[in-house]
Amino acid sequence: MDQKINKEFGISVKKDENFSEWYSQIIEKAGLADHISAKGFIILRPYGFAIWDLIKTYLDQKFKETGHLNGFLPCLIPESLLNKEEKHFKGFNPEVYWVTSSGDSLLSEKLALRPTSEALLYSIFPKWISSYRDLPLKMNFWNTALRAEIKSTKPFIRNSEFLWQEGHTAHVDKKEAEDEVMTILYLYKHFIEKVLSIPTISGYKSNKEKFVGADYTIALEGMMPDGKALQLGTSHNLGLNFSQPFEIKFLNKNNIEELVWQTSWGISWRLIGALIMVHGDDKGLILPPIVAPIQIIIIPIYKNVNEHLVKEHANRLKDSLVALGYRVFVDERDEFTAGWKYNEWEMKGVPVRINIGQRDIESNNVEIVRRDNRQKSIIPVENLSKEIEKIFQSLQSDLYCKAETYLKEKTKIITSFNDFKRNLDSYSGFMVTGWCGNEDCEVGVKENTGADIRVIPFDIKDLPAGLDVTYEVIKDCIYCGKKANKTVIFAKAY
Amino acid sequence: MDQKINKEFGISVKKDENFSEWYSQIIEKAGLADHISAKGFIILRPYGFAIWDLIKTYLDQKFKETGHLNGFLPCLIPESLLNKEEKHFKGFNPEVYWVTSSGDSLLSEKLALRPTSEALLYSIFPKWISSYRDLPLKMNFWNTALRAEIKSTKPFIRNSEFLWQEGHTAHVDKKEAEDEVMTILYLYKHFIEKVLSIPTISGYKSNKEKFVGADYTIALEGMMPDGKALQLGTSHNLGLNFSQPFEIKFLNKNNIEELVWQTSWGISWRLIGALIMVHGDDKGLILPPIVAPIQIIIIPIYKNVNEHLVKEHANRLKDSLVALGYRVFVDERDEFTAGWKYNEWEMKGVPVRINIGQRDIESNNVEIVRRDNRQKSIIPVENLSKEIEKIFQSLQSDLYCKAETYLKEKTKIITSFNDFKRNLDSYSGFMVTGWCGNEDCEVGVKENTGADIRVIPFDIKDLPAGLDVTYEVIKDCIYCGKKANKTVIFAKAY
Numbered sequence: 001m002d003q004k005i006n007k008e009f010g011i012s013v014k015k016d017e018n019f020s021e022w023y024s025q026i027i028e029k030a031g032l033a034d035h036i037s038a039k040g041f042i043i044l045r046p047y048g049f050a051i052w053d054l055i056k057t058y059l060d061q062k063f064k065e066t067g068h069l070n071g072f073l074p075c076l077i078p079e080s081l082l083n084k085e086e087k088h089f090k091g092f093n094p095e096v097y098w099v100t101s102s103g104d105s106l107l108s109e110k111l112a113l114r115p116t117s118e119a120l121l122y123s124i125f126p127k128w129i130s131s132y133r134d135l136p137l138k139m140n141f142w143n144t145a146l147r148a149e150i151k152s153t154k155p156f157i158r159n160s161e162f163l164w165q166e167g168h169t170a171h172v173d174k175k176e177a178e179d180e181v182m183t184i185l186y187l188y189k190h191f192i193e194k195v196l197s198i199p200t201i202s203g204y205k206s207n208k209e210k211f212v213g214a215d216y217t218i219a220l221e222g223m224m225p226d227g228k229a230l231q232l233g234t235s236h237n238l239g240l241n242f243s244q245p246f247e248i249k250f251l252n253k254n255n256i257e258e259l260v261w262q263t264s265w266g267i268s269w270r271l272i273g274a275l276i277m278v279h280g281d282d283k284g285l286i287l288p289p290i291v292a293p294i295q296i297i298i299i300p301i302y303k304n305v306n307e308h309l310v311k312e313h314a315n316r317l318k319d320s321l322v323a324l325g326y327r328v329f330v331d332e333r334d335e336f337t338a339g340w341k342y343n344e345w346e347m348k349g350v351p352v353r354i355n356i357g358q359r360d361i362e363s364n365n366v367e368i369v370r371r372d373n374r375q376k377s378i379i380p381v382e383n384l385s386k387e388i389e390k391i392f393q394s395l396q397s398d399l400y401c402k403a404e405t406y407l408k409e410k411t412k413i414i415t416s417f418n419d420f421k422r423n424l425d426s427y428s429g430f431m432v433t434g435w436c437g438n439e440d441c442e443v444g445v446k447e448n449t450g451a452d453i454r455v456i457p458f459d460i461k462d463l464p465a466g467l468d469v470t471y472e473v474i475k476d477c478i479y480c481g482k483k484a485n486k487t488v489i490f491a492k493a494y
Numbered sequence: 495m496d497q498k499i500n501k502e503f504g505i506s507v508k509k510d511e512n513f514s515e516w517y518s519q520i521i522e523k524a525g526l527a528d529h530i531s532a533k534g535f536i537i538l539r540p541y542g543f544a545i546w547d548l549i550k551t552y553l554d555q556k557f558k559e560t561g562h563l564n565g566f567l568p569c570l571i572p573e574s575l576l577n578k579e580e581k582h583f584k585g586f587n588p589e590v591y592w593v594t595s596s597g598d599s600l601l602s603e604k605l606a607l608r609p610t611s612e613a614l615l616y617s618i619f620p621k622w623i624s625s626y627r628d629l630p631l632k633m634n635f636w637n638t639a640l641r642a643e644i645k646s647t648k649p650f651i652r653n654s655e656f657l658w659q660e661g662h663t664a665h666v667d668k669k670e671a672e673d674e675v676m677t678i679l680y681l682y683k684h685f686i687e688k689v690l691s692i693p694t695i696s697g698y699k700s701n702k703e704k705f706v707g708a709d710y711t712i713a714l715e716g717m718m719p720d721g722k723a724l725q726l727g728t729s730h731n732l733g734l735n736f737s738q739p740f741e742i743k744f745l746n747k748n749n750i751e752e753l754v755w756q757t758s759w760g761i762s763w764r765l766i767g768a769l770i771m772v773h774g775d776d777k778g779l780i781l782p783p784i785v786a787p788i789q790i791i792i793i794p795i796y797k798n799v800n801e802h803l804v805k806e807h808a809n810r811l812k813d814s815l816v817a818l819g820y821r822v823f824v825d826e827r828d829e830f831t832a833g834w835k836y837n838e839w840e841m842k843g844v845p846v847r848i849n850i851g852q853r854d855i856e857s858n859n860v861e862i863v864r865r866d867n868r869q870k871s872i873i874p875v876e877n878l879s880k881e882i883e884k885i886f887q888s889l890q891s892d893l894y895c896k897a898e899t900y901l902k903e904k905t906k907i908i909t910s911f912n913d914f915k916r917n918l919d920s921y922s923g924f925m926v927t928g929w930c931g932n933e934d935c936e937v938g939v940k941e942n943t944g945a946d947i948r949v950i951p952f953d954i955k956d957l958p959a960g961l962d963v964t965y966e967v968i969k970d971c972i973y974c975g976k977k978a979n980k981t982v983i984f985a986k987a988y
Contacts, residue, residue, distance in 0.1 A: 077532075104588075123531065163566060276666065
């Protein structure tokens, strides 16, 4: 980090002036990720990977608490397996990377790089499942999926290989599978809203947008600062669609053979993309404390004469905070000014900064600065941990409120297709409309405007509070004008 | 787990009669892994994956303590990058899987599935490194490597995709890189010997056997029960071999540009294979406590009349052990007899079993059974945690001693090529011999006997204690008879 980089350090554009460039610069300048030469692939640097690792640690614990166990799956899938559930595979076909040779020899059968693992895993389920006693079988895999992005790519949002988790379960009946699908969606929702501070709208995907091979898909949609939707998590009820072709059967309590009912579900590093977009500002990232690799940065402010004293004190302070379970780092580098360090750690989104100098040591105080609103306060050291807890909680809920206010502002009830188009042209956002349920109308809207049905909310209660939606207002299909039988949300999406 | 499986549960062959079949059966019957249809690929079931996860957790902590940070690398590498360090790539060429298309479209450049990530990662290093302040750069990646196994495959030992970690570092000078290579080897050695209880011999690889692209490779070799060697970990000094073609340079303190010095190193799930082979017996796996997913299995022994009481007591005991940090499971299944459960948990290698019945509850005792030697003792509940600690330590060191005794028995000083061949024919093992240093002799031995140089020990002190090796005994090359300038270990290997 020499002087050359120093000068170029800040983001050169404003978030609300050039959102896309702002996003790219944050990723590079906060040291999250870098492109490599092959299209759509990125490398995660330690800081970016640490955020993913914290997401993983939190969710893994929740998956285990709800009875799921981790396993490992190879990334190559023989073509014949993928073809067993035809509908499923057709959906991925254009995106599948094919391995055709090893060394100079052609393979006898082409191998696909995992776009998702249903086919591979379910081919082994008949070996593991024979009786109702083997059910439910609830597994999870932290790995990557590969889907060739031929058009535009965007780090964390649209990559040819991405980190994700894929859960796969098998159950004795339909009801249990339905419960699992919902349990997982609400587990995701809790994490994304309460931990990542990102509001979501939950509901069904339309038949056109659901996971190919699922009976139905339920999903969480978030809104990004440009008004576009980002799908944040999905949970699929697979019904018997895989247990039939793969012959996954069990003997029930009456010793009669039945097919298992299945689910699959996943979230990916898109959540990091959402974190950056939703919370970041012109100075850089803003990370909610639970997923911040460094939660507290300590900057010792010293001159030559008191360098040793101040640094020693800063490190003692660090040790006491580490002992309380916080992730803390002391920036002792002599080659940078305190101001430069403030900028760097704001760029990296560290939620709390502590400045400590000679005067603070003498008065037994510290200066504490909150990342999101840059509020400063001087507090006695003995109140520090209480104050940090307060800041963490307040930062977490302020981030959520800000994002929720924005979501409400940009969510409109629209009843005419002219308003629909005008709305999209002026500021995008979510449009709550009626839909007759006919796929032709869905396609018609898409072709005319670029927007599609992001989600069919479970209930109008699930829409942002304050939106005065009733079934009386939304009575006609936005496209054909016939009677609407569903209230849906249209938006442009990533 | 119905009655059909029940009957077939035990291993049907003896370890010392059909070692290879015994190994396959353990993997299946302990529920570690399963084959899938593509050659050389396996799926890890939760129990097998949990062992890997414990290996990972332990080593990851050690890597972090020594200043390494984790990142993420994509699994596809453009052909042009691989060709930049020619020697390196040539070594992998026959094993590389090639992606040639996505969907129905041919790719403009072939992509290799990662056989190892030097080329990919080092192509980005020049962006991350500009000054001596950016060094040392010490990174690690927990991922998989893909190397097509065309000939024989063996779960955990020889697979076309395997879980591993690859560490990569860059340093200001040769000395620092040398220190890193050695630090990591001894970190591995400590883990494999003290945690996995497997003795190793450490030293250099010959030029022929070193990592292509390294100045030199140091390695750890273990001996399996059939007398064959298994390489357990390697650490490579890459010198300037990659920093030259990839132009990885830094400005030193005097503002003069220099190339970085590099290392890379790795261990893989082979360690699970070694654990199975070295410690397992005719009843199944034996796991050292630190890598045992379940450390203590509690079997409640009950009849209908006292079922509730005994199970409740067993669960209370479990809770108290979990609170002490142990991984504990209570087997409450009614459909199996206690004897069946004993067999199952012995198969899975759980280090300690606790049997608890009405009489034990009344006398406030438990029966505790150690997995390796099946020693039983009845002890008062208040002494339980002390007793468990004692058993864990003793089991850990007994496993090591047993393996070390075997290693010593099967390591011979050999001074004539006839003895060499006779020795190999009769019982394999490690042969300590002299070598002139000429690759022709190394190849000659290999072609005549199938054995190669596994390791050139750092020092004869590094050989198993009790082997009376001096340089005086080993003075001639085992193949050409000329003066030996190295003491080496030949063996057949996996």
